[in-house]
Amino acid sequence: MGKPLALDEQAKKTLLRKIPHGLYICGVKDGExxxxxxxxxxxxxxxxxxxxxxxxxxxxxxxxMIKNSGVFALSFLEEGQKELAQNFFKPMRRVGNKFEEIEFYLGETGCPIIQDSLGYIECNVVGSVEHGDHTVYVGEVIAAGIHREGNPLLLEQTGWNYGG
Ligand SMILES: Cc1cc2nc3c(=O)[nH]c(=O)nc-3n(C[C@H](O)[C@H](O)[C@H](O)COP(=O)(O)O)c2cc1C
Structure with missing residues (x-):
């Protein structure tokens, strides 16, 4: 797994930013x-x-928290819910409890699920790749529920970037 000799950094960034993404709130837990x-x-x-x-x-x-508990939940955001997404950018280390003013409930896994979302899935971690600055957690979907109909919030609608 050698480093490419001459990676075109600009091309890599431009193309990786074209991969389409949705936006979710990943709910996690560790004990209580x-x-x-x-x-x-x-x-x-x-x-x-x-x-x-x-x-x-x-x-x-x-x-x-995911590493310790082996579970996570994904709440699916609806178009227009940028503010909610923004609330969860902030690291817990800096802002403390991000759920203070957000309505949520605990799913089967014990992970928090956002009430005001399109729906959710819950996962047990069944594998992971730890390489680089993000870990790829593979989750098996063990629960799902719909709160309401609607279109998903997409990263490209927001003007934000995460990628490159
Ligand atoms: C548009 C956007 C998308 C993001 N996507 C991810 C992601 O897929 N995975 C990730 O680990 N962090 C992602 N983040 C960063 C996390 O939301 C951020 O690191 C968060 O503060 C982590 O919170 P914690 O420290 O309380 O766990 C994204 C941030 C933004 C602005």
Whole structure:
């Protein structure tokens, strides 16, 4: 796994930023403690069993929490819910409890689920790739629920970037 000799950094960045992403609140727990963060690097990875991948920043509190508990939940945001997404960018280390003014409930895994979202899936971690500044967690979907109909919030609608 050698480093490419002459990676075109600009081309890499431009193209990686064209990969389409949705925006989610990833709810996590560790014992009694709960937390959540805005996640975009999510995709389906298998039909049977149903798997998703969730790439999580190694220096975040949430990374440690997923590693310890082996579970996470994804709440699906609706178009227009930028403010909610923004609330969960902030690291717990700096802002403390991000759920203070947000309505949520605990799912089957014990992870927090945002009430005002389109719906959620909950996952057991069944594998991981720890390489680089994000860990690829592979989650098997063990629960799901719909709160309401609606279109998803997409990263490209927001003017924000996470990628490159
Ligand atoms: C648009 C956007 C998308 C993001 N997507 C991810 C992601 O897919 N994975 C990730 O680990 N962090 C992502 N983040 C960063 C986390 O939301 C951020 O690191 C958060 O503060 C972590 O919270 P914690 O330290 O309380 O766990 C994203 C941030 C932004 C602004």
């Amino acid at each position: 403690e709960v937390n959540g963060f805005t996640a975009s690097w999510i995709m389906q990875a298998s039909f049977q069993p149903p798997l998703v991948v969730n790439c999580v920043k190694t220096d975040s509190i949430s990374h440690r």
